[in-house]
Amino acid sequence: MSSTEQGTSSAAPAEPTTAPESAAAPEVPESFYYVHGKDKVVHKVSAGALQHSALIHGMISNLGYTEEQAKANPFPFENIDGDILQMVVDWCNQHKGKPTPPEDTNLPKQKEKLFDLVLAVNYLEIKELLTYCCKQVAMMVKGKSPEEIREIWMIPTDAEDEAAEKEAKKRAGKEAAGETAAAAGDAK
Amino acid sequence: MELSSDFIEKNQHFLKSCILYEVLRKKPIMDSYRTFCDTVGKDAMEYPDFEFWYYQFYHGNRDLDYDRSADPEPKTFVDMPVVLMTKIVEYLNPVERARLRYVNHAIKAVADSFPLVMEKIEIVVNQFSMYGTLNKKRFEFFKKGSGSTLYEPMSSEAEESDKCFMEKGIEHLALMLKTPKFQANHLSLNILDETLNLNDFLPIPFNAKSVFINGRTTNQVVQFLSAMNPGHLESINLFDGVSRETLNYKRVFKTDQIKQAKSVELPFMGMKADDLLIFSHYKNFKCHLKSENTLEDVPRIRDIIATFEKLQSCELDYHCVSDCVPIRVFAMALGEEIPIESLIKDRHMVIIHRYQIPESNECLEFKMREDNRYHCLVNIVKIR
Incomplete structure (x- = not known):
């Protein structure tokens, strides 16, 4: 299993200067957690950055892991491609502790990445990023004709849908017949 | 090639x-x-x-031999759960959502889950073109030979077709207007050619809250007015800017749409004082009145309007047949003393008169404003 360490530089706690509040409440060192996607590449992310994800925040809030325990138990997100998880981690790091701007222009323009990103972000429950992504997907078809929309969003026509459905039924029928024949053969 | x-x-x-x-x-x-x-x-x-x-x-990857076979199957819009499809479609405007309906039956169901409410639709039809706006988005279909040309502001190129401009225009509008649950807050129709075939032009009944109709004949006006959903329609404005005939108000007033509206604005239709009775159920109305005997007609107008229980305000464009200055005669007929130095506002004479409705705490305020030698505008507000 390979590993990359993300967000460590920005995550280092600042040295207290002369601020009286800092002196009154000593800063707790920031904790880090580890996540990996389908490619098993592990990303080190601060708890602050992970707060964007309601799913992960809920998972870690009561864990109280030590650094070693966190490192030994990365959160597996097998349903998310490695490059997509990387995008999500980057976004969380970039927006750690910052108010989210009304628009995010850094999202991928290529729709096959964007749809994967939407699904991942929805799964991880990152509300602001989901809003940006959904807006971006909608922007793709602004002012387009139904035919262009179909091409851009890769939507099959009703005829293609029906043909695919028939094909699937046919295949299922054949498989069922094959299984019955195999079961009959076994019985003999 | x-x-x-x-x-x-x-x-x-x-x-x-x-x-x-x-x-x-x-x-x-x-x-x-x-x-x-x-x-x-x-x-x-x-x-x-x-x-x-x-x-x-x-993104800078110029490898023409890149092998895509190892890439994972990309997700598409139809891989999204319905809740995400709906969230995405939420960011589209009503015009774009209406287009989605023609993409695929599954997407149509998502698009139809949103009520389709257009703020303003304007349609102008004449012998050579059909143009207008759908929520400020302009469309123009022009006659070209036996076919047509479509111009859209966002597109630099004109689209040509063998179909006539009306057919193409109706097809374009049908994408939107024939959507279930479709509503428009305001519909403006300017039909400037009486010979056009207007069948199937609008879905019936058409849900509009307010409508402006400018037709060339009473038939056209009644036809379009009757296409509106009478229970939904609140405000009606009929216009006779280019009419070849005076609208027959008796036919117009037979329609359920006029009977059920809350406010109407009517063009010159040869109405006289007693015809005002047809406005008895409106909150607001505007109309033209013609009078040959102001001193007799004006008290009659006042007494009729005083009986309108729902009235909030109305405006009469008063046309006087005699040689007198309409505003002066109107005011005199109401018993108002004409100031020696007339009250001038915006270079026009304005006279205000209040009338206490008998056996009531309400009164009518008449604000008369000189329009021209033959007309005066009388704004009447009921003060409760």
């Missing part, structure tokens, strides 16, 4: 080079794809593949 499928099969690098060329020219992806299809043929490459290579090159 389109390339043969055999040539394309054997020369995949050629197609990718075409895409790279467009990327280097910084041409937007949809424009690039159109040029690509026009040049090498529609079947040369599907849009998803074109898009893949476009963005590969766009």
